[in-house]
Amino acid sequence: MGFENVSWIEDDEERVFVFENTPYRLNGVGVGKAIDLIQESGLPINKSCRVIVLENNVPQISLNYQPVVADSTMNVLRQDWNVTYDLGNSWKKVQKAKKENSSLYKVDIVVYPELHFRNYKLSRIYDVVFNLSPSIEISLWPGMKLAGQIVFPIVNDYGSKYEQIRPGFVTLSQTVRLPKCTFLTATMGTFNNFRGGFDVEIKHYLKDERFSIQAHLGYTRAGEYDNWAYYHDKKWTLTASLGANFYWPEYNTQFKIRGERYIREEYGVTGEMFRHFRHTSIGFYLSLVEHAGNNGLNGGFVFQIAIPPYKQKRKGYFPRVMMGDFGLKYNAGNEEVYGKKYRSRADKNDLRDNDYNPYFIKSELLNF
Numbered sequence: 001m002g003f004e005n006v007s008w009i010e011d012d013e014e015r016v017f018v019f020e021n022t023p024y025r026l027n028g029v030g031v032g033k034a035i036d037l038i039q040e041s042g043l044p045i046n047k048s049c050r051v052i053v054l055e056n057n058v059p060q061i062s063l064n065y066q067p068v069v070a071d072s073t074m075n076v077l078r079q080d081w082n083v084t085y086d087l088g089n090s091w092k093k094v095q096k097a098k099k100e101n102s103s104l105y106k107v108d109i110v111v112y113p114e115l116h117f118r119n120y121k122l123s124r125i126y127d128v129v130f131n132l133s134p135s136i137e138i139s140l141w142p143g144m145k146l147a148g149q150i151v152f153p154i155v156n157d158y159g160s161k162y163e164q165i166r167p168g169f170v171t172l173s174q175t176v177r178l179p180k181c182t183f184l185t186a187t188m189g190t191f192n193n194f195r196g197g198f199d200v201e202i203k204h205y206l207k208d209e210r211f212s213i214q215a216h217l218g219y220t221r222a223g224e225y226d227n228w229a230y231y232h233d234k235k236w237t238l239t240a241s242l243g244a245n246f247y248w249p250e251y252n253t254q255f256k257i258r259g260e261r262y263i264r265e266e267y268g269v270t271g272e273m274f275r276h277f278r279h280t281s282i283g284f285y286l287s288l289v290e291h292a293g294n295n296g297l298n299g300g301f302v303f304q305i306a307i308p309p310y311k312q313k314r315k316g317y318f319p320r321v322m323m324g325d326f327g328l329k330y331n332a333g334n335e336e337v338y339g340k341k342y343r344s345r346a347d348k349n350d351l352r353d354n355d356y357n358p359y360f361i362k363s364e365l366l367n368f
Helices: 027-041 090-094 358-366
Strands: 004-010 014-020 048-055 058-065 082-084 107-118 127-141 144-156 166-178 182-190 195-205 211-226 229-232 237-248 253-261 267-276 280-289 297-306 320-323 325-331
Touching (some): 004 090, 014 027, 027 048, 027 358, 048 090, 082 358, 107 325, 127 166, 166 211
Antiparallel strands (some): 004 014, 058 082, 107 127, 127 144, 144 166, 182 195, 195 211, 211 229, 253 267, 297 325
């Protein structure tokens, strides 16, 4: 079916399958297809079955089916699987098993469309920037990804530094899973918003997995390319955020609140609400930022869309070309200077942050 990093073991207690969903853009769809195949091929009798889902060879979530006396393994449904960040002891048993169809050193060429607009001028309604930015992404070892992006301007009303063909994200990032459902990602390179440097993000899921806490720390400086020469500021700036998240499973709605330190060293607080759908995430935000206009208040909406095609297998080591996600953020307060942040990776957005949410995966299993 095109799944990668596939392995399995079985002992007296359970049967464990491991795979990485690479052929399907949406993890809820990919996990559902894998569960269907596992059920059709036959579940073990009188023992549990666990499925561990990877991202770049790092375990994210597991699905566990625990039979009871009255169950027939011929009548198991998708909703009979429990989805959780907890891996039990299964990962320790299976992580050294031989993997089939490895993802290491395989190349994806991901094309990211970018649209930005602003209305700071009285002479026209909007200034617009539209770019197509292909990125070459390679998995080097478990959790490690190398990405290099080129920005091709299509429409530019923002000025000279936006009109050149130039590198975008050029990053090296490492993700590790720590004990007790904690994930850490460290990234170095050039980011968006003309920043470059180092970035670390850590996220921990509580025992009640609807709740999580998240922290971010960045050490960056301004920099931009001019005729492929990179010019940067000497001043390094420390940015940070600390916040908490709550997920409302009945409506696939996520609430976030965090305190932040921004690029200009001002402080603020932001609250967000996102509704997640299969192909789209739509959200609203409200912020209070030091030194900003409108007494520091600002707000707006954000949306992210997964652009089709939604299924695309790799053919060996031949590079795969695919579309990235399209996102847009509307700044209703029209704040131009304060409250600015950066993204450290091209594939980082609110839609992808929800990719392995157990409650969202569970809802996707029920919707087929």
